[in-house]
Every structure is written in C-alpha cells, then in structure tokens.
Amino acid sequence: MTRHSGTKRTVLIVGSMAFDDLELPTAKVRNVVGGSATYSALSAALFAPVRVVAVVGDDFPTADLERLRARGVDTKGITRAAGKTFRWAGRYTKNLASRTTLDTQLNVFADFRPELPESYRDSPFVLLGNIHPELQLEVLAQVQRPEFVAADTMNFWISGERSALGEVLKRVDTLVINDEELRELAAEHNIRRAARAVRALGPKRLVVKRGEAGAMLFDEHGIFFAPAYPLEDEIDPTGAGDTFAGALLGYLASEPAIDAGTLRRALLLASTVASFCVEDIGTARLIGLDRQTIAERLESLRNLVHAS
Amino acid sequence: MTRHSGTKRTVLIVGSMAFDDLELPTAKVRNVVGGSATYSALSAALFAPVRVVAVVGDDFPTADLERLRARGVDTKGITRAAGKTFRWAGRYTKNLASRTTLDTQLNVFADFRPELPESYRDSPFVLLGNIHPELQLEVLAQVQRPEFVAADTMNFWISGERSALGEVLKRVDTLVINDEELRELAAEHNIRRAARAVRALGPKRLVVKRGEAGAMLFDEHGIFFAPAYPLEDEIDPTGAGDTFAGALLGYLASEPAIDAGTLRRALLLASTVASFCVEDIGTARLIGLDRQTIAERLESLRNLVHAS
Numbered sequence: 001m002t003r004h005s006g007t008k009r010t011v012l013i014v015g016s017m018a019f020d021d022l023e024l025p026t027a028k029v030r031n032v033v034g035g036s037a038t039y040s041a042l043s044a045a046l047f048a049p050v051r052v053v054a055v056v057g058d059d060f061p062t063a064d065l066e067r068l069r070a071r072g073v074d075t076k077g078i079t080r081a082a083g084k085t086f087r088w089a090g091r092y093t094k095n096l097a098s099r100t101t102l103d104t105q106l107n108v109f110a111d112f113r114p115e116l117p118e119s120y121r122d123s124p125f126v127l128l129g130n131i132h133p134e135l136q137l138e139v140l141a142q143v144q145r146p147e148f149v150a151a152d153t154m155n156f157w158i159s160g161e162r163s164a165l166g167e168v169l170k171r172v173d174t175l176v177i178n179d180e181e182l183r184e185l186a187a188e189h190n191i192r193r194a195a196r197a198v199r200a201l202g203p204k205r206l207v208v209k210r211g212e213a214g215a216m217l218f219d220e221h222g223i224f225f226a227p228a229y230p231l232e233d234e235i236d237p238t239g240a241g242d243t244f245a246g247a248l249l250g251y252l253a254s255e256p257a258i259d260a261g262t263l264r265r266a267l268l269l270a271s272t273v274a275s276f277c278v279e280d281i282g283t284a285r286l287i288g289l290d291r292q293t294i295a296e297r298l299e300s301l302r303n304l305v306h307a308s
Numbered sequence: 309m310t311r312h313s314g315t316k317r318t319v320l321i322v323g324s325m326a327f328d329d330l331e332l333p334t335a336k337v338r339n340v341v342g343g344s345a346t347y348s349a350l351s352a353a354l355f356a357p358v359r360v361v362a363v364v365g366d367d368f369p370t371a372d373l374e375r376l377r378a379r380g381v382d383t384k385g386i387t388r389a390a391g392k393t394f395r396w397a398g399r400y401t402k403n404l405a406s407r408t409t410l411d412t413q414l415n416v417f418a419d420f421r422p423e424l425p426e427s428y429r430d431s432p433f434v435l436l437g438n439i440h441p442e443l444q445l446e447v448l449a450q451v452q453r454p455e456f457v458a459a460d461t462m463n464f465w466i467s468g469e470r471s472a473l474g475e476v477l478k479r480v481d482t483l484v485i486n487d488e489e490l491r492e493l494a495a496e497h498n499i500r501r502a503a504r505a506v507r508a509l510g511p512k513r514l515v516v517k518r519g520e521a522g523a524m525l526f527d528e529h530g531i532f533f534a535p536a537y538p539l540e541d542e543i544d545p546t547g548a549g550d551t552f553a554g555a556l557l558g559y560l561a562s563e564p565a566i567d568a569g570t571l572r573r574a575l576l577l578a579s580t581v582a583s584f585c586v587e588d589i590g591t592a593r594l595i596g597l598d599r600q601t602i603a604e605r606l607e608s609l610r611n612l613v614h615a616s
Binding site: 094096097213224227 | 500522535573612
C-alpha cells in the first residue's frame with residue numbers, strides 16, 4: 001500500500017479490551033465495555049479503516065464485537081480466549097479530576113501475546129496502546145515497514161521496564177503521553193525540558209496530553225498547543241486519552257501527507273473527539289458520533305483560540 | 309478625558325506594596341520589593357500611563373519609588389506611613405506548582421485607607437487589586453464615572469466578606485480571578501458553569517487565570533482561551549497574576565475601543581507579559597522589559613495555537 005494508491009490507509013491498534021466498573025459522581029455503573037483498544041478503535045474508525053489486535057474472554061458479548069465491525073473496525077485480530085475478560089474498577093473524585101483504581105483483574109489479558117493475522121501485516125499506521133513494552137515490540141516485529149508508528153500512554157512501564165521501554169521509544173515516530181508520565185519518564189518537571197529529554201530517547205515527535213489543560217505537540221517545527229474543549233457536562237473521562245490517540249492516528253491516516261499543518265490539525269481534531277468521550281458513560285457518546293457534529297465542535301475549538 | 313481626545317487613557321491601580329521573602333527552588337531571597345500594585349503597575353505602565361494608590365512604611369526605599377516613576381508610574385497616591393511596609397514570606401515547592409505562606413506581617417497595610425489624590429479622580433481605567441472589598445468600594449466612591457473597572461484576585465475575601473464582595477461584583481465590568489477562586493466563589497467545579505454563575509453576580513466579563521493552563525475570557529461573545537507561554541526557565545511565579553492583570557488593563561487603556569477583538573488580544577498580551585515575570589526573581593525581568601521583546605514572544609504565543 002502506497003500513499004497515493006487511492007487505497008485508504010489503515011490504522012492497526014493494539015491494546016486492551018475490558019469491562020469497567022465505574023463509580024462516577026453521577027452514576028455507579030458496572031460491566032461497561034472499555035479498554036484502550038476499544039476507545040482508540042472507535043475513535044480512529046471515524047476517519048480511517050481500523051484493525052484491532054486484542055484479547056477478550058468467553059464472557060465478552062458478540063454484540064459488542066459486532067458494534068465495532070458496524071463502525072468499520074476489522075476485528076479479525078481480536079482473540080477470544082477461554083476465561084474472563086480483563087476487568088478494571090475505579091472511583092472518580094466528585095470533580096472528575098482524579099481517580100482511584102479499586103480493582104484490576106487481568107484475566108485473559110495476563111497471557112496476551114499479540115498475534116497479527118496475515119492480512120494485518122501491511123498496516124501502514126500502528127498505534128501501540130498501553131500494554132507491556134515487550135508486547136509492543138512483538139507487534140512491531142510482525143508489521144512490515146509501517147509508515148507511522150505511535151505509542152500511547154505507558155504509565156505502568158516507566159518505573160519497571162526501562163530497558164524494553166527504551167527499545168520501544170527508539171522505534172516509534174510519535175509518543176503520545178500524558179504530562180505526568182512525561183515528567184516521570186524525563187525526571188524533569190519543566191515540560192519543555194522534559195519533552196526535549198524524551199525526544200532524545202527516540203521519538204521524533206511527542207504529543208503531551210494534559211486533560212483540561214489541552215494537548216501539546218513537540219516536534220522539529222517547534223511547539224503547538226491544542227486547547228481542551230470546555231465542556232459543560234462532564235460525565236465520564238474514562239478512555240478520553242485513548243480516544244484522543246485514536247482520533248490522532250485515524251486523522252493522520254486519512255490525510256495524503258503528514259506535514260506540520262496536518263499534525264496541528266490532527267491535535268485539534270483529537271482534542272475535539274476526546275471531549276465527546278467525556279460527555280457520556282463509556283463509549284456511549286463515541287458510538288453515536290457523526291462527522292458533522294465533530295466538525296461543528298472543531299470549529300468552536302478553533303474559534304476558542306482565534307484572535308485577529 | 310474622552311476616548312478620542314488624543315490624550316492617553318490612564319490606569320488607576322490600587323493594591324499592596326510589600327517586601328517579600330521568597331524560598332524558591334533556585335534561591336532564597338529576602339526583602340524583594342513586591343505586592344500586587346507593584347507588579348500590576350510595572351506591567352500596565354508598559355502600555356499606558358499608570359497611577360498607583362498604595363501604602364508603604366518608612367523602611368521603603370525611595371529608589372524603588374523612583375524606579376516606578378522612571379517607568380511612567382505616577383506615585384502621588386502612594387502614602388508613606390510611619391511603621392514598617394507590609395511583609396510576606398513564602399516557600400515554593402520544587403516544581404513551583406504551589407506555595408506555602410510562611411509569614412504575613414500587615415504592618416502599615418493594616419490601617420490602609422485608600423485616599424485618591426484629586427488628580428486621580430478622573431481615571432478612566434481602574435484596577436482594584438487584592439485588598440478588602442470595603443476598601444475597593446471606597447476607591448470606586450472616589451473615582452468619577454470610570455469607563456472600565458476591573459477587580460483582580462479576591463481569595464481572602466470569598467469566604468468571609470461575601471456581602472461587601474457582592475457589592476464590588478455589581479460594580480465591576482471585568483473580574484479577573486484564578487480558577488480556584490472561581491470555583492470557590494461559584495461553589496461549582498465545572499469552569500463554564502462556574503463562569504456563568506459568577507457573571508450572574510454582576511461582572512459582564514470574567515477573565516480566569518489558570519497558571520500553566522493559560523487564561524480564559526468569558527463574555528457575551530462566548531469563550532476565548534489564551535495559552536500560557538511554555539517557559540524553559542521558571543524562576544519565580546510571585547506576582548505573575550498581578551502582572552497579567554496589569555498588562556490586561558494597560559493594553560485595553562491603550563486601545564481606542566474595547567471590542568471582542570481587543571479583549572482577545574489583551575488576554576494574549578497579558579499572558580505574554582506574565583510569562584516574563586516568572587523568568588526572574590521579583591520584578592527583575594519586568595523592569596528590564598521592552599516592547600520589542602514582548603512583541604516577539606507574543607508572536608510565538610500566537611504561533612503556538614496557529615493551525616491552518
């Protein structure tokens with residue numbers, strides 16, 4: 001697949017699929033279908049064809065896989081293993097500003113070894129979700145010359161898996177990370193210095209997710225800042241970061257070339273799509289989203305920073 | 309004084325003048341000249357003529373008043389009272405993200421009753437710094453029909469002085485406040501809802517200072533967001549908020565009309581000038597600042613959010 005073949009470029013996403021039990025300020029919900037691959041795939045699929053590599057247990061509803069397929073997600077790479085699907089339980093503070101993990105049950109995710117279907121190996125865009133860096137490397141070993149590789153959010157591995165993480169960083173074009181992770185990874189609080197230090201480890205560009213404080217792109221062109229859309233109704237931030245990364249890759253895959261302008265537009269769009277995720281529980285708002293609604297909010301977001 | 313008389317419009321600033329003892333991550337310094345009026349005046353004076361109403365003790369160096377005058381600040385309204393100047397001591401955390409007050413000595417500030425020189429009464433722009441709301445009302449009672457009244461930062465008074473604060477809010481056009489104060493004043497975490505609630509108390513527009521997360525303007529035209537300039541060398545954030553408010557008023561006073569575009573540009577400029585304040589101890593960086601240096605960073609700030 002080449003850039004100008006007319007074939008749409010596909011995004012390969014590897015990550016978790018899960019059931020989440022969420023204690024939100026507005027509701028207490030159980031068995032919400034989540035996981036990084038779910039959010040990223042639904043989001044990326046708004047803009048480009050998507051392939052997913054993940055594992056679910058025998059308790060995962062067929063209807064939910066069908067729901068992904070209905071949105072253009074290729075689910076051939078989702079393995080159904082004997083046992084239970086990964087479960088996460090968390091409680092948010094009243095203002096949604098932070099959360100506590102109440103329970104994590106890896107279940108079938110504990111033995112997850114990503115195996116790409118033959119048809120996935122030519123994927124030009126790759127998004128490595130928050131899984132063990134060794135597994136991320138296994139994924140990369142199975143893809144033929146991808147054009148664009150991004151890794152998203154690696155909180156669990158920063159302290160314990162520095163060597164494998166270092167290998168991953170050398171092999172990704174773009175690292176998507178939140179500001180706390182960035183500061184931890186760089187051992188530096190100042191965000192510009194931290195970004196420089198992490199870019200020196202490999203990724204030629206860095207996208208820093210800062211929640212309410214927006215997102216920043218650090219690359220050879222300098223710094224770009226995309227604000228967060230100021231929501232009036234914040235319900236559930238679960239998956240917003242994964243949604244951001246998915247939209248980022250999906251948009252980039254849909255564009256003929258990745259230049260400075262495309263990247264800036266991708267950040268604004270990713271910030272826009274992530275804002276919708278927060279407006280309802282789990283993937284509910286993403287599922288119902290159409291391009292026109294996104295375009296309107298993107299326009300508002302652009303206007304938010306527009307000054308003559 | 310009318311808008312198109314060709315006379316430059318003047319900003320009247322009332323606030324504190326102080327000696328600060330600062331424990332910064334990079335240095336421990338004593339007797340740094342500070343206070344909200346000092347920072348706001350130096351900042352506003354970059355763009356418009358400034359008058360200050362404040363009180364200092366007999367220990368306050370004449371040279372520091374001279375330094376203000378050299379930058380176009382009218383100091384006739386600065387009373388020298390018998391006793392010591394207001395003192396504040398604080399310690400910043402290593403990442404400068406928060407600070408602890410170690411000591412406050414009101415000294416001559418305890419008996420401060422703002423009295424405007426006759427020549428100040430026609431001031432068209434008024435910035436009420438963080439002093440007791442009763443004193444803010446006394447200032448307003450002494451000004452003849454000001455065109456534009458702003459109040460800045462009222463943390464101390466939100467819990468205890470709701471009644472006088474309510475009076476002030478009814479009489480200001482623009483309230484400049486940080487996000488924590490906004491949330492406390494509105495008893496609402498969501499920033500859009502909180503802004504709406506506070507605007508309903510009187511001020512037709514609200515400027516919310518969010519530190520590293522930038523600043524937001526809420527008015528009848530909607531919402532505007534000005535990013536913070538991402539600094540590489542953060543030394544001392546003391547006075548950055550006062551500097552922001554000073555630049556905001558100074559710029560507005562220098563413009564022929566206050567419309568939606570002027571306000572948005574004012575926020576960007578205020579964010580820019582405030583960023584310089586952080587780059588050195590106390591007012592050191594502000595003192596040395598020229599318009600060209602500001603213009604260059606303003607251009608960088610605009611470029612930070614520019615997407616085609």
